[in-house]
Amino acid sequence: LGISTGFEDVCSLVLRTPYFARDAVARGRGWRLAFLAGLLLGGVLSAVLGGGWEPTWALGLLDERLHLGHAGKLAWMFTGGLFIGFGTRMAGGCTSGHGIFGLSNFEWPSLVSTISFMIGGIVTTQLIYRVLLP
Numbered sequence: 001l002g003i004s005t006g007f008e009d010v011c012s013l014v015l016r017t018p019y020f021a022r023d024a025v026a027r028g029r030g031w032r033l034a035f036l037a038g039l040l041l042g043g044v045l046s047a048v049l050g051g052g053w054e055p056t057w058a059l060g061l062l063d064e065r066l067h068l069g070h071a072g073k074l075a076w077m078f079t080g081g082l083f084i085g086f087g088t089r090m091a092g093g094c095t096s097g098h099g100i101f102g103l104s105n106f107e108w109p110s111l112v113s114t115i116s117f118m119i120g121g122i123v124t125t126q127l128i129y130r131v132l133l134p
Helices: 003-012 029-049 061-066 070-091 095-104 108-132
Strands: none
Touching (some): 003 029, 003 095
């Protein structure tokens, strides 16, 4: 889908570094930015037409066990985002890109990446629910 590269496009609007000026980013910027805007608009439209959207700070079991305040929850989500961003760059694409498009093209790196994403998710879930939040 080009989501991870689309986020590079968004960053390139603010940060003027050679990394964001490379051809791989600049070439598809027009359609990717429109695509990201459409995803955002589609989500908002779906929420509004489906009965409304109400932001919440509730994090379920995490709230019950850790009792994080708003700053703690933001730090938790920010840290998770950093890990996801790091993994996306390290794997050369996001989970949907590798798992859907890469595997359908029989690409070996996508198989390795998808397996790694799944193992990482399973291990993280087990650590959080069995060790951190028993």
